[in-house]
Amino acid sequence: EVVLTQSPGTLSLSPGERATLFCRTSQSVTSLYLAWYQQKPGQAPRLLIYGASNRATGIPDRFSGSGSGTDFTLTISRLEPEDFALYYCQQYGFSSWTFGQGTKVEIK
Amino acid sequence: QLQLQESGPGLVKPSETLSLTCTVSGGSISSSSYYWGWIRQPPGKGLEWIGSIYYSGSTYYNPSLKSRVTISVDTSKNQFSLKLSSVTAADTAVYYCARGYSSSWYDHWGQGTLVTVSS
Numbered sequence: 001e002v003v004l005t006q007s008p009g010t011l012s013l014s015p016g017e018r019a020t021l022f023c024r025t026s027q028s029v030t031s032l033y034l035a036w037y038q039q040k041p042g043q044a045p046r047l048l049i050y051g052a053s054n055r056a057t058g059i060p061d062r063f064s065g066s067g068s069g070t071d072f073t074l075t076i077s078r079l080e081p082e083d084f085a086l087y088y089c090q091q092y093g094f095s096s097w098t099f100g101q102g103t104k105v106e107i108k
Numbered sequence: 109q110l111q112l113q114e115s116g117p118g119l120v121k122p123s124e125t126l127s128l129t130c131t132v133s134g135g136s137i138s139s140s141s142y143y144w145g146w147i148r149q150p151p152g153k154g155l156e157w158i159g160s161i162y163y164s165g166s167t168y169y170n171p172s173l174k175s176r177v178t179i180s181v182d183t184s185k186n187q188f189s190l191k192l193s194s195v196t197a198a199d200t201a202v203y204y205c206a207r208g209y210s211s212s213w214y215d216h217w218g219q220g221t222l223v224t225v226s227s
Contacts, residue, residue, distance in 0.1 A: 001171065035213035037155075044204055044217035045155065056215065088155055092212040095168045097145070097157040 002027050002093050004100035012108040019076040021103045023089035028069045033092040036065055036074045039102075040085045048087075049074060079105070110134040112205050112218035120199075120225050126192040130205030130218060137186045138163050143208040146179060146190045148201040149220070156201075160208060161188055195225045 003026040013019055023034070031052035037045035047056040049065035052072055062077040076083055084107050089100040116128035130144070137144065145160040159169040161179045169177045173192070181188040192199060202222050206214035 032210070033212045037214075039155075044220050045214075046217070047213055047215045050210075050213040050215070090155075090157075090213065096170070097160065099147075099155040099157065101154045 001096060002029060002091055002098055004089055004091060004098055006087075006089055006100035006103045008103060009101075010104045010106060012106050013079055014108045015079050015081055017079050019079055019083070019105055021074040021076075021087055021105070023067075023072040023074070023100050025070045025072070025091055027093075029091045029093055031068050031072075034065075034067070034072050035090045037088045037090065038083075038085050039088065045088060076105075081107075110207065110216050112207065112216060114203060114205050114218045114221040116221065116223070118222060118224060120195055120223060121227050122196055122225055123194055126190070126195050126199060126223055126225070128190045128203055128205075128221065128223070130188050130190075132186045132188075132207070135207075137181060137188060138183045140164075141209065143211070144179075144181065144188045145206050145208050145214060147204045147206060147214070148199075149204070150198075150201040158190065158192075158203075197225050199223070200225045 005024045007022045034052040036049040039045040053065045064075045066073050087103050111133045113131045120126045143160050143162045146158040159179045161167045176193045178191040202220040204220045205218045207216040208214050
């Protein structure tokens, strides 16, 4: 099983600041199979990024994804009030899907 | 507009079987482009993939749950279902159904349903 480790656990930032979230996989994964989700309290996760760097439909361009191999990054260029939430990375491989443990982006 | 809606009992007794159904509207569950999955989230914790089913009927399960999980699809009703046997309090969670694409990501999710395991 591929294990995903997200860091940091919590990111305390102010609106307008840049957020950088990391996702490290225990084995090299195909970039096509790496996704990022945003989850707000009481809501289902929402797909943000697929294929490591492609924004899903309706996702603002302040969200961007990058990375390859075992190291992937989600960047929010300028935090808006609605961006404070939980973020999860997810990968597919060997007929199995796994999620990271999440990074909370909170208001400083 | 594709929508997914989970339904089923909100309370299940220990050792019994949890059964949930996901009804898909606004799109066909038989499309070869997609697969369908169940993901859960214990209160205050992260997301855990339970299993997925393709239109062909092929299923894939989380190895840690495989012995207790069955996912099936009913194309006539545009639904897919989850059965999790021998539940314990550790199975208490919000259960989500979701549509998957390109063997990788989940692009549409249901709102989730809380299932509590308690006597």
